[in-house]
Amino acid sequence: MVFIQLCVAFLFLVFPVCKSQASDKYIAAVYEHALVFPDVTEKPITPAEALRMMNINLDILEKAVKEAAKKGARIIVTPEDGLHGWHFNRETIVPYTEDVPDPQVNWIPCKYPQRFGPAPVQERLSCMAKDSTIYVVANIVDRKTCNSSDPLCPSDGRYYYNTNVVFDSEGKLVARYHKYNLFTGEEHLNPPKEPEQITFDTPFGKFGIFTCWDIMFYDPAVILVNTLKVDTILFPTAWFNFLPHLSAVKIQSAWAMGMGVNFLSSNIHNTSIGMTGSGIYAPDKPREYYYNMETDEGKLLVSELDVHPKPSALYSVVDWNLYANSIKNFSPATNVTRVVIYFDEYMFTELTEAEGNISICHGDLCCHLTYRMAEKRKDEVYALGIFNGLHVVEGQFYLQICTLVKCKTTNMTTCGRPVETSSTFFKEFSLSGTFGTNYVFPEVLFSGVQLAPETFKVLKDGRLISQSSVSSKPLLTATLYGRCFLGLSLQHELIRLIAAGV
Known part of the structure; x- marks a missing residue:
């Protein structure tokens, strides 16, 4: 009896300590994806054909999600344009788009896929997150209709936004970010009327999110850190390396160091156009990073981070x-x-x-x-x-x-x-x-x-x-x-x- 009492006392002493230690750190993952591009067409293909093409990439991403979850990752970031690439115009992008609602609607697409109309891509991403109990960050194109009452409404009556979505470990949509600083090749897309500063809280820290070329600007990138005090930045990107100063891993690592935050960057892997460079960065140093122009393979990176990183006192x-x-x-x-x-x-x-x-x-x-x-x-x-x-x-x-x-x-x-x-x-x-x-x-x-x-x-x-x-x-x-x-x-x-x- 005394032995049992001692064991119980031991458990009460040990487990709070273990729980506290576990909450101080978490495991994160990013996936550098070797994108399978759809054929370039002059006229739109059918939504079914577009979905079939995107499912090829979703199959690859799902394997990475499952592997990351097996390795203990709580969140995984996948690349910008990671489902369909970027060779589009205003007409040919249409079948690849979905209406992404405001996350305040409290929606789990895996359970209620038709609640806001057809959303097969969001449904599948939601189910990936739910089935593997992991936060999933992905990039899709959000479609919003408009009319003449909006003076900025495009002539075709639609806005198309380069959009990051985040699904939590239950499959719920918890964040939606529309890229503000568009780059060459995104003429078929629209920026939001004002920059968006998107954050969300998790049991393992406060997260902010922006996309690719946004990193070069004050809003939203710097505001997320200086004003909104996020712990970790999520960074889907399709980054062409511009040596010597705009190499992907170089600027990602420097940004994490200079701003004093964790930085999770997921890039497309396409060596034919000089596209590689992903990483998991802490303020003190890169925890894992990948730059490889010798292979055509994608790469999953997994590493442990502090929930609340300590910026270098020096900076x-x-x-x-x-x-x-x-x-x-x-x-x-x-x-x-x-x-x-x-x-x-x-x-x-x-x-x-x-x-x-x-x-x-x-x-x-x-x-x-x-x-x-x-x-x-x-x-x-x-x-x-x-x-x-x-x-x-x-x-x-x-x-x-x-x-x-x-x-x-x-x-x-x-x-x-x-x-x-x-x-x-x-x-x-x-x-x-x-x-x-x-x-x-x-x-x-x-x-x-x-x-x-x-x-x-x-x-x-x-x-x-x-x-x-x-x-x-x-x-x-x-x-x-x-x-x-x-x-x-x-x-x-x-x-x-x-x-x-x-």
């Missing part, structure tokens, strides 16, 4: 221009090569020696680099680059960038062109700039487009430095990517000045 106290402003009597580079990278004109100056201190300035931004190579190779050229201005393609946003890059060839005009491999080791580097923003994202890539967060750190005075105590790898690029989030009126004035040649 809240970094003065991003302190060190750079303290440098006196420097001589800005005079031998400058101008190169256009993703529609922006950068200025580059070559690292001509195996070690040194160099600077380059543009307007109120000056970038400073101290470095030491293991050796100065004749077949590889590195350069310090700068961009300080308004990017006006695919939206408008102000950038301040200091970057150390490997050039594609020994010709300086190739600096900033995509390159994935290198052979030069840097024993040390220190990169800083006179930034006019606190939103500065550190990005470091090594040969093979690989992350290695343990090999660098950011100091309180704004320097991005290598960790000499850690064995380095051949460097591709080290970048401080600054984002200046301006008011619309100031952006418009900058555009006017640029157009006027001021």
Whole structure:
């Protein structure tokens, strides 16, 4: 009897502790999906044909959902455009669309599939979530009718929204997000009239959601973190890699680090168009990530995260221009090569020696680099680059960038062109700039487009430095990517000045 009492007492002591520990962490999954594209047609196919095509992709995604659930995942993120791709116009997209209701209607499509009209895709996603007891995040096209009483109503009487949906572990629709910042190739879709800031609560934290190119803008991305205080961002994407600065895993990892949140990113896998890069990121480092241009296979990533991640205390106290402003009597580079990278004109100056201190300035931004190579190779050229201005393609946003890059060839005009491999080791580097923003994202890539967060750190005075105590790898690029989030009126004035040649 005494033994039983002791056992009961032991259970009461142990289980609350175990429960508390379990609630502090959760397992998340993302799936990089090798999309099966439908045939491109000039006229719409039937809804039955479109559903048959989407079911091919849903079959693949369902296997990933089941595997993730078996591995203990509480939530899985699947890619943007992951059911049908993006080769559509306003007519041919129609059979792939469904009406997605406001989640406040309290709807489980798996149980009541016809409640809001035909919704076979939502029904199947709901059943995936319910049957595997896991939150499922997917991307579909929401169709909404409108009429002449709406002055913005398209001429065909319908809005088509790039839409993320989230179903909880009971199959209930708990979140719907309409992508606001559309990209080239989405002319058949509509943005919502205003950006949406969508959050939902779970037993394992508060989540926010946005899509692909939204990451480059203040609203909704930054608002979800700074104002709405989410723990984790869900990021379905169909991201084309734009090396050196907009590689998928590089920007995803930097965003998680810089904003101090978990970040779950699921990308399409299509190496023929340079599309790969998914991951599970915490503020301190990537927990799992995937970048692979050698295979046509999809990939499931599963990893444990903190329910309430602790942002690096450092990032809240970094003065991003302190060190750079303290440098006196420097001589800005005079031998400058101008190169256009993703529609922006950068200025580059070559690292001509195996070690040194160099600077380059543009307007109120000056970038400073101290470095030491293991050796100065004749077949590889590195350069310090700068961009300080308004990017006006695919939206408008102000950038301040200091970057150390490997050039594609020994010709300086190739600096900033995509390159994935290198052979030069840097024993040390220190990169800083006179930034006019606190939103500065550190990005470091090594040969093979690989992350290695343990090999660098950011100091309180704004320097991005290598960790000499850690064995380095051949460097591709080290970048401080600054984002200046301006008011619309100031952006418009900058555009006017640029157009006027001021």
